Amino acid sequence: MSDCQNCRRYLDAEKKGRVLPCYMADYFTYGMIVYCRPQMIWIIEWLDSIGDGDWPVDPVESGYSGNSGGSAPAEGYFAAAARVYSDVMTRLDRTGEAGETLVWEIQHGIDSYERLSPAAKDALNYISGWRTRSDSFKSWRYNKKRQKSLNKNY
Ligand SMILES: [Zn+2]
Numbered sequence: 001m002s003d004c005q006n007c008r009r010y011l012d013a014e015k016k017g018r019v020l021p022c023y024m025a026d027y028f029t030y031g032m033i034v035y036c037r038p039q040m041i042w043i044i045e046w047l048d049s050i051g052d053g054d055w056p057v058d059p060v061e062s063g064y065s066g067n068s069g070g071s072a073p074a075e076g077y078f079a080a081a082a083r084v085y086s087d088v089m090t091r092l093d094r095t096g097e098a099g100e101t102l103v104w105e106i107q108h109g110i111d112s113y114e115r116l117s118p119a120a121k122d123a124l125n126y127i128s129g130w131r132t133r134s135d136s137f138k139s140w141r142y143n144k145k146r147q148k149s150l151n152k153n154y
Contacts, residue, residue, distance in 0.1 A: 007036040030080040053078040091127035098123035
């Protein structure tokens, strides 16, 4: 639940007191996407549609225009969806089997971080974040494990 406390969206939500922080939201416009963990789960739930260039429609405010809520991104919904899709796929590709597990679990209804398998959690942590990580999934995972065992010794 504390998934997203450092996320820009979460902080904005707190400041304005009107929008939901990501971990409580079930819909994001393209402009909201900052690749935090709850958003990554949401994107993977909608991966097929986003991959087709269809940004999901806001379940609450679907307007007459047929567009997904908010103002259209400058580059248009199709291009925006394609860009998010390719960002996420690039990151997922680097996680190999763990990423495949992550996609499978989310698309089979596991929508909270806590319920994911350890491999899927690793993949999700690796792919989340505003910037693409520079170290490989393998070395990232190795360092994380090492860090954990070091901490245990104190
Ligand atoms: Zn967030």
